[in-house]
């Protein structure tokens with residue numbers, strides 16, 4: 001319930017599993033002593049926003065304001081806030097809270113804290129559901145607010161807060177961030193296209209692996225990949241067997257992973273960052289022979305997210321985006337469901353009328 005001090009916010013929410021978004025007014029907590037309040041300027045549309053509004057995972061509570069790739073300008077800070085000041089550009093990604101005391105939190109891995117609070121659809125300690133960045137104002141604890149590097153574009157940088165860190169973190173953690181390493185990237189969507197850019201910036205030799213040969217030119221000419229591998233061509237796949245140090249698999253549909261495991265060298269790694277809703281088939285011989293690893297990775301901690309933003313700014317890495325206004329969001333979702341976007345929609349929240357007319 002709104003209290004006297006709470007902040008009136010306008011956003012767009014889904015009310016049921018039709019996923020249709022429409023204007024919605026709600027309130028956020030008043031800026032607490034450790035909080036940052038900011039005017040939302042841009043918010044990326046992540047594939048998981050679409051899953052959430054349609055209740056694909058079965059735990060969505062409505063109404064839901066999605067959005068966890070949020071960039072804006074600080075309008076108010078609490079008395080204890082040191083990290084940013086009014087007027088600074090900031091970002092909020094997938095997380096707005098964690099216990100801050102467990103083993104994971106102590107290692108700056110808030111993303112693996114068992115009681116972390118997601119930016120949208122999580123229950124907060126005050127009993128309210130968190131609501132995301134398809135709205136005009138955000139309030140968040142300063143620990144979960146990222147400082148925005150001066151030379152990083154706001155709109156094209158926004159998707160780095162989810163798509164960027166989701167691929168940067170496993171490249172670093174699994175040692176795929178070294179010059180000369182051969183990295184495969186499976187799937188060329190929101191995640192895959194930034195995975196290619198980060199891996200290239202680390203100096204890796206990057207091969208894009210995709211079922212659609214039509215992406216070859218795009219992968220090599222526009223994204224700077226070194227090679228392209230058509231995964232539905234057995235000859236090409238056989239020729240590339242045992243050549244890669246690691247693979248970042250971004251595909252979120254059910255797909256065979258044994259052919260990917262076959263592509264990595266002895267002791268190579270296949271890291272899943274997409275989340276198919278059905279189990280994938282794993283043949284144990286395929287990983288025992290060659291001591292191979294199949295692993296997963298989920299976004300990244302706040303410290304690493306800040307480091308990723310700075311690395312992106314230094315290396316001119318942004319997402320390829322299509323900027324839209326809020327009233328286009330339902331069409332954007334429909335296009336996203338068909339894979340019809342290169343590669344991320346970003347909502348120009350700051351210049352969109354949000355209230356219902």
Ligand SMILES: [Zn+2]
Pocket residue numbers: 046047048049068162163
């Ligand atoms: Zn996301």
Ligand SMILES: [Zn+2]
Pocket residue numbers: 098099100101102103104105110113114115
């Ligand atoms: Zn914790």
